Amino acid sequence: xxxxxxxxxxxxxxxxxxxxxxxxxxxxxxxxxxxxxxxxxxxxxxxxxxxxxxxxxxxxxxxxxxxxxxxxxxxxxxxxxxxxxxxxxxxxxxxxxxxxxxxxxxxxxxxxxxxxxxxxxxxxxxxxxxxxxxxxxxxxxxxxxxxxxxxxxxxxxxxxxxxxxxxxxxxxxxxxxxxxxxxxxxxxxxxxxxxxxxxxxxxxxxxxxxxxxxxxxxxxxxxxxxxxxxxxxxxx
Amino acid sequence: xxxxxxxxxxxxxxxxxxxxxxxxxxxxxxxxxxxxxxxxxxxxxxxxxxxxxxxxxxxxxxxxxxx
Numbered sequence: 001x002x003x004x005x006x007x008x009x010x011x012x013x014x015x016x017x018x019x020x021x022x023x024x025x026x027x028x029x030x031x032x033x034x035x036x037x038x039x040x041x042x043x044x045x046x047x048x049x050x051x052x053x054x055x056x057x058x059x060x061x062x063x064x065x066x067x068x069x070x071x072x073x074x075x076x077x078x079x080x081x082x083x084x085x086x087x088x089x090x091x092x093x094x095x096x097x098x099x100x101x102x103x104x105x106x107x108x109x110x111x112x113x114x115x116x117x118x119x120x121x122x123x124x125x126x127x128x129x130x131x132x133x134x135x136x137x138x139x140x141x142x143x144x145x146x147x148x149x150x151x152x153x154x155x156x157x158x159x160x161x162x163x164x165x166x167x168x169x170x171x172x173x174x175x176x177x178x179x180x181x182x183x184x185x186x187x188x189x190x191x192x193x194x195x196x197x198x199x200x201x202x203x204x205x206x207x208x209x210x211x212x213x214x215x216x217x218x219x220x221x222x223x224x225x226x227x228x229x230x231x232x233x234x235x236x
Numbered sequence: 237x238x239x240x241x242x243x244x245x246x247x248x249x250x251x252x253x254x255x256x257x258x259x260x261x262x263x264x265x266x267x268x269x270x271x272x273x274x275x276x277x278x279x280x281x282x283x284x285x286x287x288x289x290x291x292x293x294x295x296x297x298x299x300x301x302x303x
Contacts, residue, residue, distance in 0.1 A: 136265035140272075147272045147279075154279050161290045168297050175300040196303045203296035210289045217282040224275040231271045 144232045151225050158214055158221075165214070168207045175200050 131139035179196050182188055188196075 131265070136261040140265055140268040143269060143272045147276050150276055150279050154283050157283055157286060161286055164290055164293060168293055171297050171300055175303050178303055199296075199299045199303065203293070203300055206289070206293045206296040210286075210293045213286050213289045217286050220278055220282050224278055227271060227275055231268050 141232055144228050147228050148225070151221055151228070154217070154221050158218055161210065161214055165207060165210055168203065168210075172200060172204050172207065175203075 134142070175196075179193060179200065182196075183193055
């Protein structure tokens with residue numbers, strides 16, 4: 001009787017234990033199933049988002065292509081207009097033609113600027129704001145020294161253009177003397193001589209403009225240089 | 237127990253202070269970079285202007301060769 005009681009108790013205990021383990025297994029299987037479903041759902045969401053972004057990117061690309069084509073057509077049209085309407089010599093062109101010419105060059109310059117900006121954007125560490133493993137101060141100083149290099153480069157460009165200015169002044173002086181001589185010798189008609197003088201005047205005007213731009217540029221670079229010096233802090 | 241509390245408090249204080257310093261440093265760096273970028277942009281524009289004008293001058297001077 002005593003053994004029978006013991007056997008029954010053990011059987012009940014074993015039964016209870018096996019029941020718990022089955023329940024636990026069931027629970028863990030449910031959990032895994034749930035996780036799998038969640039994973040599937042997340043995967044689907046991500047795929048949907050990627051598809052959306054791809055569609056958007058495609059749309060943007062199409063738009064960019066259209067805008068590029070349009071601007072190309074416009075530039076082409078304007079160039080043809082200039083070719084048709086304009087004379088070979090600039091002083092024969094009307095004011096409207098000058099505007100069209102300027103617009104064309106502005107659009108071309110716009111394209112160049114865009115390219116430059118894109119290039120700048122791709123230059124990464126040096127031009128961006130990702131300082132990598134450098135400290136803020138070190139990175140700031142590095143960028144400042146890069147700006148200083150740019151300033152030096154601009155100063156060189158000013159020197160070169162000043163040389164062009166000097167040579168231009170000499171050329172204008174020589175041209176004036178030549179035309180004066182031609183007038184005295186009566187080699188050409190007065191009309192031809194006037195056209196030549198107009199060319200000289202135009203060149204002189206451009207030289208004056210260049211001188212002015214260089215002067216202003218130098219002032220700007222000087223103030224920029226001072227600003228950079230203010231920004232730089234010594235690294236300890 | 238008291239010692240642990242003191243140590244924990246000092247760690248927390250150090251953490252908060254370092255976070256504040258990082259933020260300040262980042263702000264300072266951003267300010268510096270803004271200034272540098274604006275200077276660089278000014279210089280680029282100036283150089284472009286000078287180069288463009290120089291090209292115009294060269295074209296005008298070329299016309300004088302044929303006089």
